[in-house]
Amino acid sequence: MIQSFVDYDKPLDGVASITFNRPEALNAINMAMRDELWTF
Numbered sequence: 001m002i003q004s005f006v007d008y009d010k011p012l013d014g015v016a017s018i019t020f021n022r023p024e025a026l027n028a029i030n031m032a033m034r035d036e037l038w039t040f
Contacts, residue, residue, distance in 0.1 A: 005033040008040055016040075
């Protein structure tokens with residue numbers, strides 16, 4: 001199972017929202033999150 005650390009939402013108004021989902025690490029960015037962010 002692949003765990004997603006980043007939630008990406010772009011509604012019709014064109015403003016994107018990126019939410020980090022790593023509360024156990026206070027949403028600190030690790031290499032997996034960096035790689036996932038790079039895909040956006």
